[in-house]
Amino acid sequence: MNYSSELKKFLTSQYIYSGVRIALAIVIPSIILAQLGLLKEFFLFPLGTSFVGLTDQQGPFIRRRNTLLLSVVTFFLIALIASLLKEYPFAVYLEIIIFGFFFSMIGVYGLRLAVFGSIALVVLSIFIDGHLTGNDIFRSSFIFFLGCLWFFIVFMIVTRLQPYKLASQVVGENYLELADYLRIKATYYTKNPDFDALLNQLIAQQVKIKNHQEDTREIVFKTRQIVNESTTQSRILMLMFLNSIDLYDKLLTSENDYKRMNEVFGESKLLGKIHDYLLTMADEITNLGISLQGSLTFRQITNFDEELKKIYDEFFEYRSQKFSSDTLEDFMMMRQILMRITEITDEVNLIFKVNSQDPKLAKSLSTGLDYSKFLPKEEKLNHKVFISNFSLDSGHFRHAVRVTIALLIGYIVSRFAILGIGHSYWILITIIAILKPAYSTTKHRNLLRLYGTVAGAVIAYIILYFVNEPTVLLIILLASMIMCFSLLKFHYSWAVLFMTIYIFLSFNFLKPGNVNLIFKDRLLDTLIGGAVTFLVAYFILPVWEHTQNLALMKKSSKSNLGYFRLVMDLFLKKNKIDDQDFRLKRKNAIIDLANLSDNFQRMISDPKNQQRKLETVHQFVTTTHLITAYTASLSQYAKSGHDFPEIDFENWKIKISAELLRTSSLLFQKDLDEQTRIESHIKPEDQVKDLLEKRKAEIEKQDISDERKPFAVSHLTEIKNINELLELIYDVAKDQRKIIEEYLIYQSTMARQ
Template sequence: MNYSSELKKFLTSQYIYSGARIALAIVIPSIILAQFGLLKEYFLFPLGTSFVGLTDQQGPFIRRRNTLILSIFSFFLIALLASLLKGFPIAVYLQIIVFGFFFSMIGVYGMRLATFGSIALVVLSIFIDGHLTGDDIFKSTFIFFLGCLWFFIIFLIVSKLQPYKLASQVVGENYLELADYLRIKAGHYTKNPDFDSLLNQLITQQVKIKNHQEDTREIVFKTRQIVNESTTQSRILMLMFLNSIDLYDKLLTSENDYKRMNQVFGETKLLQNIHDYLLVMADEITNLGISLQSGLPYKEITNFDNELKKIYDEFFDHRAKKFSSETMEDFMMMRQVLMRITEITDEVTTILKVNSQDKKLAKSLSSGLDYSQFLPQEEKLNLKVLFSNFSLNSGHFRHAVRVTIALLIGYIVSRFEILGIGHSYWILITIIAILKPAYATTKHRNLLRFFGTLAGAIIAYITLHFVDEPTTLLIILLVSMIICFSLLKSNYFWAVLFMTIYIFLSFNFLRPGNINLIFKDRLLDTAIGGIVTFLVAYFILPVWEHTQNLALMKKSSKSNLDYFRLVMDHFLKNEPEDQDFRLKRKNAIIDLANLSDNFQRMISDPKNQQRKLEAVHQFVTTTHLITAYTASLSQYAKSGHEFPEIDFQNWKIKISAELLRTSSLLYQQDLDEQIRSESRIKPEDQVFDLLEKRKAELENQVFSDERKTFTVSHLTEIKNIKELLELINDVAKDQRKIIEEYLIHQSKANA
């Protein structure tokens, strides 16, 4: 691991930038208030700032602004109402029920409002027992309101000064994820690689890339300055993102017969040289991503043409020694691998040129796409959507019920005097932070929350025992706060650890010498909250991942069929629009990532809920291969070359029929007998005859060591196209058999 690059990635990321903004917005007013001896009296000011800051999720400016405004007034009203009703037990329980259910249900409108709803419940938990507001409720809640408003002012100022900052950071983050994907790909070119492990790593990384691309689409395509303004920076940012998607497509297309390749060339230096070259390229892409995140100029270090030529020279030298009619197809396979690497190199070179465009050239850059077509679908803010989810069939409804019940149990437990709980709201906050719609996520966060709290509490306790210098403690507090807010989305364990440290230090500033009580309460409350959360998540209307399998399989099967047909239309000269191609490709990749993500969460479910785990895993694997092989096929389709030797019409009918058979099984539809017969069609290709003819020619002529770098013969191209079509067909057959077996077991289980 390159620790220098990892540190730069983190320090230039949107997470550290956002974390520092929230932390400084909290700490600077706190220091000023402390200087005038007003921090204890106005403690609710920085508290309000922190709550509103946490609702500022990445996205377009307008959505972020609207969410912050909603948060300011909602949090103020919740704090005021909770404080006024603190003396009425029945009213308190009604608040928990009404607010707990409503603010959990609004997650139907997307992650942004789901986050807002969670923080709103944290505000309710903080103010529900009235210990923070004191006797003057209106003064205290107004101070809290001003703290909420303060972050909004900071947000407006920063957005005005740096309108492209977030977009640049998320685009850079896409390149960092692509670099990691390329490093995994490079692992296939080592000696005796673990192919199953590499495939699982690729699928996991595809989920990350999909999530980043979805977030980036929303930010880039809905930021007015980028879409509408003709500035150099806006045009380059837009094209850098679109080119990152094209690069991902190229990386997907580099799927090869790695096992055969290792058998034939495993003992040569060629594979190791390819491995090293791909790692160097990944490092360059990483540096580009860091440059985009930081806003600093990028300087290319590697001369790709020279490095790639060395690999070709190694290939030609080995070919000169070993080439014959028997090894011809092996060398054709390796030549095709080199061409795929060349295409990836060309894409990276194009990206670097776009990134370095000057102002005159940038004005001519345009994608010509309708960006609205590529945005992720979101539910519209209307009551019909909300009420339509009032059903046990809705995952959002079931989650809202679980949250409400867990909060009620947590609050009741916090009232038990025998436990001696001094900070009862910590139990409720723990429940809100841990309890998520998916059991697997809840289980994982529960463990991270407990161990992160334990580790952070011990570190904070030791720190406060040995350090009593206020300035030093303030620096530790600020650093802990920045790291906590920076890691909340990416590394929950460390975020909780540093959160615990800054909470301990904050309480120490407010009430010095109270460390033992805080230590006991924090650990006890976290343990109680974790136990309540686990019991509710397991027993109250759980949503197991296996219940989502069939729906995700259907979507992925359909999108792969659409993608394959569109690629074949390219070969048949029914050329679709570039936008339509991008949309079909996007849908196939997103549906594959969603299916993979579902499978990974399913592994964390209880053993008795991991139903047909092996079959689902096989379906995920075959779906990945079909998508990757289709993407590889698309490179030939868009090359503009003619391939009359391939019977594309019959291949399209044959494979489409096989994919349709799988879809029909998934949708439990009666299959047309014509579809079955179409899947047995034998395309009339001429590739085999041409290969045999070429081998015969080689038997009767002297080998010519002609070295055409960066090119590939027509025979090699048609051979690879035919192999890709055969691979897609074979994998589609395997997938259909997997689903047949899957449905047989399912029908037995339901009987």
């Protein structure tokens, strides 16, 4: 691992940027208040700032602004209502039920409001017993309101000063994820790689790339300055994002028969050179991503054309020694692999050229795309959507019920005098933080929170025991706060560790000498909250991942069929396919594959008795990945503009579409006519084998030419590879159909039981 590069990635990321912004918005007013001797009296001011800051999720400016405004008003009202009702036990329980259910249910409108709802429940937890507001409820609530409003003001100032900052960071993050994907690909060119493990790594990385692309689409395609303005910076950002998607397509299309490649070329130096070259390219893409995140100047170090020529020289040298009629197909395979690497190189060179911000290139950008069609679907804010989810079939409804019950149990437990719990809020906060719609996520976060809390408490205890200098403690507090807010989204256990440290230090500034009490309460509350969460997640209306398998399989099967048919239509030139339609079909296939893969990964964390047909689901995920990758590879030839009359595309389309339709019909439980079954067995009349035999005969009769054309590939090599791709897609589609037949037999058996 390149630790220097990893550190730069983190220091230029949106996470540290957001963490610093929230931390400074909290700490600067706190220092001023402390200097005036008012910090204890105005403690609710920085508390309000931190809560509103946590609701600021990445996205378009308007949505972020509206969510922050909503948070300011809502959090103030929750704090006021909770403080006013603290003396009425019945009202408190009613409050937990109403607020707990409502603020969990609003997750139906998307992740942004789901996060807002969770923080709203944290605010409720903090104010539920009234220990923060004291006797003057209205004054304390107003101070809290001012703290909430302060972060909104900070947000407006910062985003006006740097309108492109977030978009540049998320686009840069896309390139960082693509670089990691390329590193996994490079491992295939090492000696005796673990192919199954690498495939799983690729699929997991595809999920991460998909999530980043979805977030980036929303930010880039819904930010007015980028979509509407004609500045060089806005056009460059748009083009850089679109090119990152094209690069991902190129990386996805570089799927090869790696096992055969290793068997034939494993002992040569060629694979090692390719491996090193791909790693070098990944490092350059990483540097590009870092420069985008940090708004830095990117300088390319490697001359790809020179390095690529060395690989071709090695290829031709090895070819001159081993080439014969018997090894013809092997060298054709390797030639095709080198051409795909060349295509990736060309795409990366284009990206670097665009990033150089050539004004002429920027002004010529006109995609002609309807960006709204590429955005993730979001539910509109109307009451019908909310009400329609009042059903046990709705995952949001079941989650809201679980959260409400868990909060009630947590609050009741906190009232047991025998436990000696001073306040209930940390048990409730633990429940809200851990309990997620998916059991696997809840289980994972439960363990992470426990580890982070214990480690953080021990470290904080040691710090407070040995450090007495207020300035040093303040620096540690600020650093812990920045790290907590920076790591919260992607390193939860570390975020909890730093959160525990800064909470201990904060309480020490307010009430010095209470470290033992804080230590005991924090650990006890975390254990109780974790136990309640685990029991509720397991026993109260759980949503197991296996219940989502069939729906995700259906979507993936349907989108792969549509993607394949469109690619074949490009070969057949039946209709003029516009770029937008192609991009949409490709996007749907890749996203549905990622969602299916994500579901499988979560399924692994479910209890053993709920991991139903795990191996079968894994086989379906693998075959779906291969169909999507092979179709993407096929699309590169389809878009080349070349003609391939030697291949019977019409019958191949009918044959493979019929096989994919058989799988789809099984999944959707539709009757399939006999004609489709017949079509899946037709034999396309290709001429590739005849041409291949003819070429072998020519090689045996004449001396082998040592002509070297590094960046050219013969027509025979192209049609052979297209033919192999079609055969691979058909074979994988047939395997997938058999997998589904087995899966549905199992489903039927379980239903009867």
